[in-house]
Amino acid sequence: MKKITNSIKKIYLGYEKNIAKILFILLLHFCVSSLVNLPYLNLINILIVFFPYLVDWVAFLILFRPQKELVLLVGICLFIPACIFAIIGFTAPLEISGDISYLLLATYIILSLTEIRKQKTPL
Amino acid sequence: MIVLVANDWPFFWKEAISYLTHFPSGWDSYLNNGLGMPSFGTLGIDTYLGFTAWISSLGIPWNIVSIIFWFIPPWIITFFSARYLYKALFPTVPLSFLAGLIYIFNTYFLMTFGGGQLGILFSYSFAPFVLARFIKTLPYEENQSSHLILLRNSLFAGLLASLQVIFDPRIAYITFLMVVLYYLFVIMKDFQMKSIKLIFIYGIVIPFISIFVLDLFWILPLIVYRQNPVEQLGSAYNSLQAVRFFSFAQFENSFSLLQANWPTNIFGKVSFMKPEFLFIPFMSFSVLLFIESSKLLQRKTKFFILLFAFLALIGSFLGKGANPPFGELYLFLFSHIPGFYMFRDPMKFYSVISLAYAVLIPLGIVLWSEFITYHVKKKNIPWQKILLLFVVIYMVVLYRPLWMGQLSGLFKPYELPSEYIQLKNYISKDPDFYRTLWVPSLQKFFYNSPQHPALNAYGLYKTNSLSEVVKILSDPGSYNLLKELGVRYIIVPYDSLGTIFIRDNTYDPTMYQNTVHSLDQIPALKAKKRIGKIVIYETQQYYSQFLIPGSLSKITYTRMNPTEYILHFENVKKGDQVVFSQNFDKNWMMKTNDISQPARIYNNRLNSFTIQRDGDYTATVYYQPQQIINIGLFISCISFILWIIMIIALKSNKKKT
Numbered sequence: 001m002k003k004i005t006n007s008i009k010k011i012y013l014g015y016e017k018n019i020a021k022i023l024f025i026l027l028l029h030f031c032v033s034s035l036v037n038l039p040y041l042n043l044i045n046i047l048i049v050f051f052p053y054l055v056d057w058v059a060f061l062i063l064f065r066p067q068k069e070l071v072l073l074v075g076i077c078l079f080i081p082a083c084i085f086a087i088i089g090f091t092a093p094l095e096i097s098g099d100i101s102y103l104l105l106a107t108y109i110i111l112s113l114t115e116i117r118k119q120k121t122p123l
Numbered sequence: 124m125i126v127l128v129a130n131d132w133p134f135f136w137k138e139a140i141s142y143l144t145h146f147p148s149g150w151d152s153y154l155n156n157g158l159g160m161p162s163f164g165t166l167g168i169d170t171y172l173g174f175t176a177w178i179s180s181l182g183i184p185w186n187i188v189s190i191i192f193w194f195i196p197p198w199i200i201t202f203f204s205a206r207y208l209y210k211a212l213f214p215t216v217p218l219s220f221l222a223g224l225i226y227i228f229n230t231y232f233l234m235t236f237g238g239g240q241l242g243i244l245f246s247y248s249f250a251p252f253v254l255a256r257f258i259k260t261l262p263y264e265e266n267q268s269s270h271l272i273l274l275r276n277s278l279f280a281g282l283l284a285s286l287q288v289i290f291d292p293r294i295a296y297i298t299f300l301m302v303v304l305y306y307l308f309v310i311m312k313d314f315q316m317k318s319i320k321l322i323f324i325y326g327i328v329i330p331f332i333s334i335f336v337l338d339l340f341w342i343l344p345l346i347v348y349r350q351n352p353v354e355q356l357g358s359a360y361n362s363l364q365a366v367r368f369f370s371f372a373q374f375e376n377s378f379s380l381l382q383a384n385w386p387t388n389i390f391g392k393v394s395f396m397k398p399e400f401l402f403i404p405f406m407s408f409s410v411l412l413f414i415e416s417s418k419l420l421q422r423k424t425k426f427f428i429l430l431f432a433f434l435a436l437i438g439s440f441l442g443k444g445a446n447p448p449f450g451e452l453y454l455f456l457f458s459h460i461p462g463f464y465m466f467r468d469p470m471k472f473y474s475v476i477s478l479a480y481a482v483l484i485p486l487g488i489v490l491w492s493e494f495i496t497y498h499v500k501k502k503n504i505p506w507q508k509i510l511l512l513f514v515v516i517y518m519v520v521l522y523r524p525l526w527m528g529q530l531s532g533l534f535k536p537y538e539l540p541s542e543y544i545q546l547k548n549y550i551s552k553d554p555d556f557y558r559t560l561w562v563p564s565l566q567k568f569f570y571n572s573p574q575h576p577a578l579n580a581y582g583l584y585k586t587n588s589l590s591e592v593v594k595i596l597s598d599p600g601s602y603n604l605l606k607e608l609g610v611r612y613i614i615v616p617y618d619s620l621g622t623i624f625i626r627d628n629t630y631d632p633t634m635y636q637n638t639v640h641s642l643d644q645i646p647a648l649k650a651k652k653r654i655g656k657i658v659i660y661e662t663q664q665y666y667s668q669f670l671i672p673g674s675l676s677k678i679t680y681t682r683m684n685p686t687e688y689i690l691h692f693e694n695v696k697k698g699d700q701v702v703f704s705q706n707f708d709k710n711w712m713m714k715t716n717d718i719s720q721p722a723r724i725y726n727n728r729l730n731s732f733t734i735q736r737d738g739d740y741t742a743t744v745y746y747q748p749q750q751i752i753n754i755g756l757f758i759s760c761i762s763f764i765l766w767i768i769m770i771i772a773l774k775s776n777k778k779k780t
Contacts (some may be wrong), residue, residue: 046451047451047452047455048449048451048452049447049448049449049451050448050449069412069415072408072411072412073412075408076405076408076409076411076412079401079404079405082375082401083398083401083402086375086396086397086398086401087398089395091396094375094396095373095374095375095447098374098375098378099374099448102374102378102436102439102440105408105411105432105436106433106436108411109411109429109432109433109436112411112425112429113308113311113312113429116311116312116425116426116429
């Protein structure tokens with residue numbers, strides 16, 4: 001019983017610690033989703049369909065600063081469900097997992113580049 | 124007789140090969156269009172074709188020449204080029220030969236070869252070599268900092284890039300994009316004025332001056348005559364609708380390096396996603412997991428791994444074209460970025476993906492084996508060899524359509540039908556000039572020569588509908604045009620390859636029968652000859668290449684080359700019009716007694732000139748841009764020799780140092 005209480009407490013503490021960040025991202029999502037439906041700004045929505053989600057992801061990266069190795073691992077591991085979806089011919093989740101995997105891999109490379117800048121090696 | 128043909132690899136008859144052996148010319152009088160067209164955009168590849176045709180004219184059969192000079196080189200160059208790049212980037216890491224194999228054995232290379240797009244493949248094969256040489260234009264190794272060495276590397280990079288541009292400017296453009304990305308990585312890594320200066324001088328100015336000077340023979344006429352080869356092709360090639368139509372690959376296809384038409388290679392027939400291909404990106408990107416911990420890799424190689432992983436991501440994003448996600452971005456790039464309008468077919472970007480995966484997969488094997496060896500108790504198991512064997516078996520299974528003979532095009536030899544040999548004999552022996560009109564379109568074994576150019580009915584009447592073509596031919600008024608174009612025979616081909624009379628991607632014999640039946644009913648078509656299933660109709664009247672309409676004056680001509688004709692006039696009258704039955708181009712000129720006059724358009728299609736004086740005399744009809752091409756060719760040849768001398772001289776200087 002104590003174990004359960006402790007784990008719930010732990011989750012709650014984590015929630016309490018991050019609530020401001022989560023709420024900020026949610027608020028940002030609603031704001032950006034509404035903004036891109038306004039006249040003229042809806043051009044962004046036409047050009048980049050997932051724009052609000054892209055903004056969410058950038059905000060998540062800035063606020064939570066996840067380890068880049070973790071981002072990469074998740075990105076690569078997503079190939080496994082993608083493969084299962086491809087075998088059973090389930091196209092929609094295959095595409096979504098592929099898109100997320102792509103985004104995570106791109107994020108990893110961008111984060112790594114900033115580190116490479118700090119290293120002093122010949123060109 | 125066994126022959127190899129494909130969509131983009133035409134069949135050349137022995138009798139017609141000698142016509143290709145001319146000096147590089149700015150006017151293609153029959154090869155790609157029976158009515159002629161400017162050939163500035165294809166001058167580079169045409170020059171190589173002319174060279175190989177010349178070798179064949181020495182007595183070597185074209186079948187052998189095409190195998191030695193066209194089919195085999197892309198495979199060999201591709202292998203060694205990718206291996207060279209891998210070794211240049213990761214000199215201490217083994218499995219460079221696998222990079223060469225992966226750069227060859229992928230669906231993009233195999234489908235491009237099967238489709239006969241050999242110009243693209245030549246350019247594709249040079250890409251890693253060019254990229255490696257461009258990387259060497261910067262001192263990424265400590266001992267390369269001498270300016271003379273950098274100058275030599277820069278000249279060499281320019282020389283190779285100019286060769287790549289000659290074969291296919293689009294793949295060369297993609298290679299330059301990769302080079303630009305590399306430079307951006309370098310600048311991002313070490314933002315110093317010194318590195319920017321080096322990039323500017325050795326990476327941009329010198330190589331691009333080299334490309335400009337060495338390729339001047341085809342660049343110069345494009346600049347002087349302000350011609351855009353892509354714009355000339357029309358909206359079917361450069362509109363956004365065309366891009367959307369040609370975006371066959373889905374994101375999962377491009378990410379997995381799966382060519383959308385694999386393995387059938389039927390235009391527009393897109394296959395479902397094959398899960399076994401997902402292992403390719405998995406193996407490639409898993410390299411990133413080990414770049415921090417690996418002891419095999421040097422620190423600077425991490426930079427290159429990230430570069431190639433990024434290239435793979437960029438390539439797979441662009442390779443899917445206008446398809447989601449963010450497909451609109453591709454359309455934006457197509458409309459706004461200079462040079463991007465060449466990529467209505469986004470699958471050209473597969474060359475980036477294949478190059479990136481060719482570098483990353485061998486690294487993946489090495490790093491996975493290092494990881495496994497470190498984490499298992501038994502250290503003496505050769506994990507690298509086991510993984511290599513696994514990857515090779517995987518590739519054998521993956522590309523089984525290749526081994527099982529399921530690929531078409533150049534992978535499948537065809538028997539040359541005897542009917543076409545008879546037809547060729549029937550036409551080629553005739554000394555008179557006339558054209559043949561193929562209804563509805565040309566067959567692979569059609570006979571084509573400057574004396575007897577072949578026209579495609581779909582192309583001539585600007586339609587894709589067989590019923591529309593038959594309807595036009597049923598109209599007696601349409602024969603005036605055919606008469607002016609010099610069409611003597613209308614030919615319904617024997618569709619031996621099953622590529623003309625097709626409905627829902629399958630051959631439909633009723634379409635052939637209906638076409639023949641409809642043409643049989645046309646009174647304007649007098650005689651009829653059958654060679655097997657080939658049906659030949661003869662028109663009632665046809666004009667020669669040069670004529671004076673409504674005049675009894677006699678005109679004969681001698682064809683010097685595709686861009687020059689000598690006309691012999693007899694009893695002509697001042698003010699008469701000479702019609703030259705090639706597509707109108709204002710750069711065609713007629714010179715009489717040192718006075719030149721430009722061509723004027725005749726009947727919205729052909730060229731015409733006005734006779735300047737009465738009597739019997741000779742005149743020259745010539746294509747003016749050829750003079751510019753000749754100047755450019757002279758400069759290009761001299762520069763080529765000069766570049767070779769400079770590279771050798773700088774190399775010997777390096778040895779002395």
